[in-house]
Amino acid sequence: MQIQLIVLSLLLCFSVIASDESEMKLLFTRYDQVMSSLSDQVEDVFSKKFLEENGGKEGFQEKIKGLAKSNFKSMPVAKDLSFKKGVKSDLYFAKYTEKRTEKSLKGSHTGSQFIIVREDGKLKIDGTLSDGE
């Protein structure tokens, strides 16, 4: 009976991790689309607080307009997503690093930690934090 309970809780734990992972991947796929101005579903990606702090939906979209026109847009990019749950609160820290494959830009950027919260049942980006350690 005890073994069954342990197996059941392990299975539950694994399924929660797997669902978090797929949800996180989906969030960053949407993030890429928004940041490339290929989608205007900003509210699906960012928390209400983040948007308030960044000039509202229109203000934020205006701010990121230039990113889509970046000189580096056409370069092949390798992306790497990893995340950890917060130690004390129900939030996540995600690292989403890009590695440009052109010779002159080889090497990865340490990047920031994305702060991810759950809002209205969905994972959303609440901001970033400079990465230290």
Place this chain on the structure above:
Amino acid sequence: MMTQLQAQDCVNCTPPVYDPAPEWPIEYITVKKVDYPRNEKASFCQRPPEIVDTIVLHHTETPSTKNALYINDLHLNRGTAADPWYMVAYSYLVNAPYPKESVPQSLVSEGRPIDIVGAHAGSNAFVTMDEEQTKAYADGKITCGKEGSVFKVDPTIVRGNTIKANVTTIGLVVIGNYAPVSRQNPGGYSPRNPRYPTKETQDMIARLSCQLQKKYPRMKNIRWHSNYNSTDCPGSIKNYVGQIVARAEELGCKFN
């Protein structure tokens, strides 16, 4: 200095008053003490503050309206359940005025006490030890452990004649986002409206740095995060280090 009153001397009197030694030999700026929650299960390292020779500038990358307790709360969530962070990673946090975006007044808050090694430059960053730092390590004065445990020398903090940069530096962070918007930093400033450390911000950093040097004369260098790791931190602040050093010189301090 007032002396402690003996119990029998005190009839209907207020509790004895002590006159503590001044914390700062010269006070160029007021530093607010904050009572931070800490994670008592976390490991951390202690050091003699006298071995610190470098101030490392950072920005938090958060909105400038956030305060030191908010940063502490985020840092208490960093790490893993098995290896969590102890408390806010920086030794000093500066709430600098910024038009329409900042807290109402400028404020310097003490973060992680200076005798506790910070977590800001990057755990993979090592720097060459000078004679005094080498001696402090060899004498077992840099030790690691958990609250309530025996602190021990940790051999992983040194590699040959180098030591983790966090051990010989302190982190001074300006609360705000001073880097341009990018895919790594969606909260960054718009290229049309660049953000930079104002004169008042530069002055606050210079005053705090100078105050630290007056107390710890070995603190002679000002560097910034991207000197230790590939990062945008501290954004445009790094372009103003020359002005900060010049302002500190006006106050009577010399930084490299």
